[in-house]
Amino acid sequence: MAVQKKPKLAVWKFSSCDGCQLQLLSCEDELLQVAGAVDIAYFLEATRAELPGPYDVSLVEGSVTTPEEAERIRKVRKQSKFLISIGACATAGGIQALKNYKDVDGFIDAVYTNPEYIETLTTSTAIRDHVDVDFELRGCPINKYQLLEAINALLNGRKPNIPLHSxxxxxxxxxxxxxxxxxxxxxxxxxxxxxxxxxxxxxxxxxxxxxxxxxxxxxxxxxxxxxxxxxxxxxxxxxxxxxxxxxxxxxxxxxxxx
Amino acid sequence: MSKGKSMVAAKKKGNAKSKAGKKVVSSTRNIKVDALARVEGEGALYVRVKDDVIEDIRFRIFEPPRFFEAFLQGRIYSEAPDITARICGICPLAYQMGSSQAMEQALGVQVTGTLRDLRRLIYCGEWIESHVLHAAMLHAPDFLGLQDSLQLAKDDPEIVKTALRLKKLGNEILEVIGGRAAHPINMKVGGFYKAPRKESVRTLIEPLKWGIGAAIGLAKVFGTFEFPDYEDDYQCVSLRHPDEYAIHEGRIISNRGLDIAVAEYPEHFKETHIAHSNALHGMMMDGSIYYTGPNARYNNNYAQLSKLAKSVAKDCGLGKKCNNLYQSILVRMVETVFACEEALRIVEAYEEPDASCVTIKPGPGIGAGCTEAPRGICLHRYELDKEGRIVSARIQAPTSQNQPQIERDLRGVVQGNLHLSDEDLKWRCEQTIRNYDPCISCATHFLDFSIDRE
Incomplete structure (x- = not known):
């Protein structure tokens, strides 16, 4: 009997606190089941092992705040069939989008003594502002049950059931x-x-x-x-x-x- | 306790040793790794070796800077706990509580009694959650030559299942007291928005009794690992409290005679900004480097651990001091045993307080705060204007303080292990960095490893 290939899941990090990808590790009761249902192909916070793309599902945490990130998100998109941005940073720029309202040079001076070492964009922006995004999960942090629902829905070919009301x-x-x-x-x-x-x-x-x-x-x-x-x-x-x-x-x- | 025995004794594959002794023929070698795994954040390592002498070693942090100190300017004092929590999704309490303490000092109030106990209780939850995540899921695979804990789960499902359940217990404490595990919503300057109900706190009793035994079991399993024999004479900096093993309050002390109030820290610690890192390097005013984290706490405050925690330490092979940071995995489990006991003590004694927080009148002031994040001391200092708005903020995360010591350890480890193959040396370097449970998100976070051998 032919064995059906498991979908490949990748988790990517941009500017963020790690709290949203941590929600996957915080699915203590479900983690081993998730790991049984998908191949975790790239998830740096959890594993040294890396499988090459393309990936069936990419979870993207964090916002775009540096020229390198603006470049990297395009590469992630190219390798991903389905891209879900997760959390307030990825969907709205996060707390670091406060810099969009201020003079970034002044910000760098407030934190670092040698500003010439710092390379940063003047804005923090959502993933959707750079590439097409297939689904967004909100939250600071995201709700782990919504994450499981989104992964489950994708694996079963249906739309995630996530409320949009207030x-x-x-x-x-x-x-x-x-x-x-x-x-x-x-x-x-x-x-x-x-x-x-x-x-x-x-x-x-x-x-x-x-x-x-x-x-x-x-x-x-x-x-x-x-x-x-x-x-x-x-x-x-x-x-x-x-x-x-x-x-x-x-x-x-x-x-x-x- | 029998639990520990039922877990298959960890296999000592000793990736550390497997290829040791393999003679390297060529004198020029290049090693490159794109990203360090099983850490929180983005860091890189560069090593240049010429004729078996290390010429340069750099632990680079290129997690993008997020400028928290700058965002905080102009915000009202009461927003600091929620904003600073977003520095780190793994140890948000180190930021929520440190900033709260600083504001309380600036505004002249103190949090005591039951509210103080609740703070210690929720911090125990963060230690359990973070320590078990690191020890079992991120660090243990290194000692077994495995890529990750999912491989471990295939070889030995009981270890991983027990660890996940214990980690979940830490998160449950955070949820009962703080509303949720990542970025708790119930923490505020002066205490809590709402004191938890006695009946919900008491639901933690039975799980905590189980947790003590589970943590002991894991400690014993990890105690069977083989530990690389690198040690250093660490300048250990930690909190110390006269009445308890310091977690969330105390004076800042070291094993070299430092003993200061938290507010005095700017006179004793500095940060320098170097080209290869987006994290500021911490050091003492005299330029000496220091270490903060579980082994520093253990070395400085061993006497204040519980009897049970001490006996677990002894059973898994630790003495009263531990200067082998590979064994920090054991110290973390000893602290997890202690945190479960301490949490149980507080939970059993808990009575709902009359008020969930102390009354605060906004005004001008300067204050400092410091707690023991799972990975070391986290320093905060704020200045407020007459309306209670933040004029200036300074936050020193444990990983940025440890960065110079991490580089020093790497230098020692590389020098002592040049006989290893490039792949094994690379892994050993990664393991050395993981000893610190580095939170690069905190330090600002990617590990790109490259070694040039000439």
Whole structure:
């Protein structure tokens, strides 16, 4: 009987904290099953072994912040049948996209004593800004169950079942008390995509936007609501400008409070 | 404890030794590796050897710089824990807690009692998760001549299954206290957004009792490995606390007589920026290099380990000091045993506090913080303006502090092992770097290895 060849999975890293690819290793109960279903062909954080491309599925973590990365992502794309970008860095530029708003030379001076040694682009941008991306998983970090769902869906030739609605819907479903209505705590839940598992509100904290803008974000209305709650302009700007600072809806709203 | 025995005794393939003694005929050799695996980040190694003398050795870090210190300027003090957490997905607590402590010092408050205990508890979770990930999944394969832990899982599934379950236990502690394992959401300056419910904390009791035994079992298996015999006279820098094996608080001390409050660290430690690395190299003010990490803690604070942890150390072949960093895999497991015991103690005594955090009034100030990240001390210092906004920030990650010592170890290891084949020498170098569990994301992260022999 002919043995069906297992799909080859590759995991790539660009500018990031490693937290999203770590979610694959954090699937403690499922890791050995995943490793049984696919050939892990390239995953530097976990193995020295490397199989040559092409790859059936590439998971790409991190944003593009250097000329080398801008070049490398094109090579990854060429070798990959299906490319999934994972996490806020890969889908929106990440926290390091804060440099898009400032003078990078000044940034380098703030961290390094010999700026001439540093080679960096003036921006941090999403993978989609450089190459075609087949699917995006949001989150800072991504949710490991969404990652398993995406891999599973691909292996079975279906579209991943990942909700695009807001965090607000999750709170209603879970019966969580609205932190903004009940406690006056600023919350990005109305404009942030669900996916974290309803975390912050269940800890009496306002959502701070790890999963980026949802499918229909009314950021202007929320910005006005924050102002009515006596948040100052700078605080509103910073609230929209964090881990998904360069996601279009969040970027525009933060700029409205410059 | 019988668990350890049931695991097939680890095979001592000793990749380290397999091809030792093979005579190299040619005097000119080039070795090149594109990327270092089983580390968190991107680093490269370059070695030039002429007539069996090392002319140059560079552990390069070319993880792209992400400029955290610069982003922080102008942000309000309370954002620092969440922003700095994103330096590292493996040890976010080292950033969340270090920055929180610094802000608390700047603003004149202290976190004590149950809230302090909860901080120690969640940090135990990070030690367990990170130590087991490194020891079993990233480091152990080196001693068995295997490419990765998945190969190990084929040869000896029980070891990997036990390790995964133990790692998961660390993550569960992080989830119960912090909401999630990577970038916990419940940590704040002054304490927590919400104190965990007693019943959810108590769900950790039985798993922790199991965890102590599982960690002992793994320690014993790893104790059967063959360890390359390289040692150095390390200047060990760690925290020390008068009442406990220091994890999340203490004074900064060394085995050469340093004993300072955390706030004094800028007078004793410096960082230099060199051409071959995007990470700043840490050193003492006198220019001497030092080591921070599990063996530094063990050497400095052995007396404060629990009786059980000491006996596990003895059973797996460790003395009261350990200057062989290949054996850091054992020290990590001893610390994992200790962290499970410590977590169990805190969990069993836990009563919900009246308030989840101390009240903070924003204002000006300067503060420093330091915790023992799984891979060593992580230093923070911030200056705040009158509104409590960050004027300046300085963060020194353990891997950048260790970078000069890593290069020194590589020099010693290469010099002592020139008889090895290029492939074996390359692997030995990688293993030497992995002794540090380097987090290159933290240090700014790729290992490209090349050796020129003339």
């Amino acid at each position: 965090q607000c819907i999750e709170c209603k479903r879970a019966g969580s008390v609205c932190v903004m209505v009940a406690n006056g705590t600023p919350c990005l839940g109305p404009v942030t995509q669900a996916g974290c598992g309803n975390l912050c509100p269940s800890f009496t904290r306002g959502c701070y936007g790890c999963f980026g803008p949802n499918d229909t974000p009314n950021t202007a209305a929320l910005g006005k609501q924050f102002a009515d709650m006596d948040m100052d302009e700078r605080s509103i700007k910073h609230f929209f400008r964090s881990f998904n600072a360069n996601a279009s809806a969040f970027r525009k709203e933060s700029e409205a409070h410059e």
